[in-house]
């Protein structure tokens with residue numbers, strides 16, 4: 001979206017893919033955004049369309065229903081969705097859950113779930129957060145106890161879960177062992193048709209209204225022994241630590257794209273809106289503030305490009321992902337706040353995209369691990 005700026009990792013194949021994602025955003029996301037916001041969920045048809053175009057799991061091998069691309073394809077989807085102003089379509093959760101399965105799942109688990117997730121027929125969630133614990137993941141209280149017949153019985157509750165109303169399958173973070181801390185934690189796959197599973201209410205949020213963020217309850221929810229991700233107990237915390245950097249990288253890349261969109265919308269507006277006989281862009285304050293914003297947006301794009309390149313090269317480390325997550329989401333908040341100001345009262349009206357972007361942006365500093373937690377993780381690398 002920044003003019004005259006081509007990301008170093010882009011090539012002709014990725015440009016063509018970006019065109020396809022852009023068309024999807026124009027034809028499917030944009031016309032439905034307000035309807036989805038009102039109903040608090042995205043239509044399943046959009047998931048199917050995204051799956052058809054290979055947008056959900058673009059970097060998984062074709063044998064599992066993926067599009068056989070690379071992490072750069074995943075980055076293209078995130079960026080184009082950001083340019084289109086989308087921050088509620090939880091396709092990214094299928095991407096993350098898909099990677100939990102492809103990295104740690106048994107062959108049978110991959111065959112069972114991945115093709116449907118890639119096609120958009122199966123919508124998933126990942127349930128870590130509980131009413132009593134979010135940042136401190138080792139403190140989860142949901143249990144998955146093994147019965148003598150090898151099956152697991154899950155009890156507990158989760159909250160703030162993305163795709164919570166629509167999901168067909170949820171990966172649950174639960175304690176399988178008595179050990180305290182990381183060792184007793186496992187990831188367990190639960191089908192939402194299970195009679196022991198219950199969805200709570202779809203939560204009313206400050207922004208990202210098209211997302212069905214929800215509570216979930218597990219009441220003596222019995223699953224087969226092969227529902228344990230990877231088949232070995234006590235691996236859950238390490239599996240989470242292995243994949244959370246990708247979730248943070250996705251948030252970071254999305255934040256940089258949203259900033260570019262905010263700048264583009266604002267420049268367009270200040271060139272047209274008039275006050276005191278001139279356009280808003282004629283005021284020196286507007287010019288100087290937007291010059292600062294453009295510098296921030298450009299630096300953010302370069303930072304996001306570096307994260308993407310490391311990701312593509314298989315070198316993304318936890319510290320870089322956490323730096324990107326906290327730094328870019330904070331720049332996103334500042335940039336959008338400055339942009340809103342130029343819209344005056346219209347900037348506070350949800351009818352205007354900039355107002356929705358303002359409301360949607362706030363949570364970026366909270367979810368995916370609060371920014372304070374990201375700073376802790378970076379500090380450990382010093």
Ligand SMILES: Cc1cc2nc3c(=O)[nH]c(=O)nc-3n(C[C@H](O)[C@H](O)[C@H](O)COP(=O)(O)OP(=O)(O)OC[C@H]3O[C@@H](n4cnc5c(N)ncnc54)[C@H](O)[C@@H]3O)c2cc1C
Nearest residue numbers: 126127128129133134135160161162366367368369370372
């Ligand atoms: C829209 C939305 C979607 C979400 N989607 C999901 C999902 O799909 N799956 C899922 O499992 N969760 C999801 N979450 C939950 C999200 O990840 C948590 O809200 C987040 O990790 C923070 O946990 P908490 O809310 O329990 O806050 P707490 O852990 O209570 O922390 C509150 C605040 O305390 C401070 N704090 C906490 N620990 C420290 C520390 N060590 N050092 C310094 N300060 C600290 C931070 O400022 C933090 O924001 C979602 C949340 C939202 C709002």
